[in-house]
Amino acid sequence: MTRTRLTAEERQAQLIAAAVTAFSQSGYAGTTTDQVARLAGVSQPYVIRLFRTKQELFLAAVQHAGDRIEAKWREAAERDPSLGGLGDAYGELLAQPELVTMLLHGFAAAGDPAIGDPVRACFGRLYEVVRELTGATATEARDFFAVGMLLTCLGAMRVLGPDAVPPQPWSADLLGTFEGLDKKMS
Amino acid sequence: MTRTRLTAEERQAQLIAAAVTAFSQSGYAGTTTDQVARLAGVSQPYVIRLFRTKQELFLAAVQHAGDRIEAKWREAAERDPSLGGLGDAYGELLAQPELVTMLLHGFAAAGDPAIGDPVRACFGRLYEVVRELTGATATEARDFFAVGMLLTCLGAMRVLGPDAVPPQPWSADLLGTFEGLDKKMS
DNA sequence: CACGTTAGTTATCGACTGATAACCTGTCAA
DNA sequence: TTGACAGGTTATCAGTCGATAACTAACGTG
Numbered sequence: 001m002t003r004t005r006l007t008a009e010e011r012q013a014q015l016i017a018a019a020v021t022a023f024s025q026s027g028y029a030g031t032t033t034d035q036v037a038r039l040a041g042v043s044q045p046y047v048i049r050l051f052r053t054k055q056e057l058f059l060a061a062v063q064h065a066g067d068r069i070e071a072k073w074r075e076a077a078e079r080d081p082s083l084g085g086l087g088d089a090y091g092e093l094l095a096q097p098e099l100v101t102m103l104l105h106g107f108a109a110a111g112d113p114a115i116g117d118p119v120r121a122c123f124g125r126l127y128e129v130v131r132e133l134t135g136a137t138a139t140e141a142r143d144f145f146a147v148g149m150l151l152t153c154l155g156a157m158r159v160l161g162p163d164a165v166p167p168q169p170w171s172a173d174l175l176g177t178f179e180g181l182d183k184k185m186s
Numbered sequence: 187m188t189r190t191r192l193t194a195e196e197r198q199a200q201l202i203a204a205a206v207t208a209f210s211q212s213g214y215a216g217t218t219t220d221q222v223a224r225l226a227g228v229s230q231p232y233v234i235r236l237f238r239t240k241q242e243l244f245l246a247a248v249q250h251a252g253d254r255i256e257a258k259w260r261e262a263a264e265r266d267p268s269l270g271g272l273g274d275a276y277g278e279l280l281a282q283p284e285l286v287t288m289l290l291h292g293f294a295a296a297g298d299p300a301i302g303d304p305v306r307a308c309f310g311r312l313y314e315v316v317r318e319l320t321g322a323t324a325t326e327a328r329d330f331f332a333v334g335m336l337l338t339c340l341g342a343m344r345v346l347g348p349d350a351v352p353p354q355p356w357s358a359d360l361l362g363t364f365e366g367l368d369k370k371m372s
Numbered sequence: 373c374a375c376g377t378t379a380g381t382t383a384t385c386g387a388c389t390g391a392t393a394a395c396c397t398g399t400c401a402a
Numbered sequence: 403t404t405g406a407c408a409g410g411t412t413a414t415c416a417g418t419c420g421a422t423a424a425c426t427a428a429c430g431t432g
Contacts, residue, residue: 030215108294110343124356142363146332170310177328
């Protein structure tokens with residue numbers, strides 16, 4: 001078994017992907033740099049070497065999640081530049097909720113100013129991108145993000161998505177309101 | 187300085203209040219049982235003695251937040267049993283976002299099944315209470331909670347509430363859509 | 373006033389975790 | 403060949419944190 005040697009850039013990209021997976025499950029404080037390292041198949045000190053601190057690794061993961069969501073929306077807008085089109089794209093993201101849950105953990109950790117500032121910038125950019133792509137009014141965009149946040153929370157709660165728990169009366173009731181909106185729900 | 191001696195019940199109630207304050211700032215993994223203990227003016231081992239584990243303390247705090255929010259809604263419904271009435275009540279809660287942020291951290295920590303189950307039960311109960319109190323349809327209740335989740339996330343992000351950061355163009359734009367809905371925003 | 377019960381503390385431990393330092397090794401150009 | 407740089411590891415530490423054990427002190431009651 002020869003250890004595959006990658007460039008620092010490639011390794012960083014791989015580690016950021018691993019960080020998104022790990023942090024989206026247990027959040028900032030609940031995730032170990034060693035867990036991220038093992039996911040990528042490298043040693044824990046090397047993770048620190050490449051990102052300096054756990055915090056910078058976390059911020060890189062938040063940034064990556066924001067970038068991927070923005071890219072998804074831009075791609076969707078090329079076919080259907082309406083809120084409905086972006087909503088469908090968001091529904092597809094929720095089938096693999098890593099990215100959106102990562103963002104939620106960014107919100108949750110925003111109490112620390114060093115994390116809050118980049119997280120707000122990331123969310124603000126997403127808001128502006130949606131308005132720019134769809135031409136929606138502020139109120140329309142607000143309702144769009146409102147539903148998005150609800151779905152994101154439901155995903156984190158395991159009411160929704162691949163790791164969803166058996167439905168309860170209330171959750172079936174609530175999810176039923178999204179009929180015709182979910183395309184690729186597992 | 188004579189240490190005030192309380193009954194276990196009173197001390198538990200006091201500790202739960204302290205736990206809500208502490209956990210709502212740093213989340214489950216990011217908060218120390220010692221921080222909760224200091225907030226209540228007791229020793230850390232005594233917190234563990236009263237709640238057995240950190241996890242049970244956290245769950246008690248989540249439960250308490252859910253109960254308080256439910257009580258607030260029931261009280262509001264006596265005056266105005268409409269979604270608008272409950273929405274105003276929620277707006278008042280956001281002025282002191284401890285309770286709602288506590289709940290958000292419950293969602294974030296729901297990846298652990300031992301936490302997820304009670305958290306889902308808590309949220310499900312709130313959903314049913316809203317529908318029962320207002321007679322709203324599932325879709326109306328969904329939109330109500332959607333906006334609530336957005337506001338909760340914005341509070342956690344310090345876009346909203348007492349610890350809010352200076353507004354950005356996008357946040358002013360977004361918050362502007364709530365004009366006429368915010369009564370007691372600080 | 374003795375005495376059991378309840379409230380609370382101090383001391384301490386074992387496990388964990390982020391970070392540092394020192395070292396190793398494959399690759400490539402001269 | 404050699405040597406230097408970039409990728410990566412092992413060893414290790416200092417601090418932290420949840421939890422346990424043993425002890426102390428106040429209260430109420432017969």
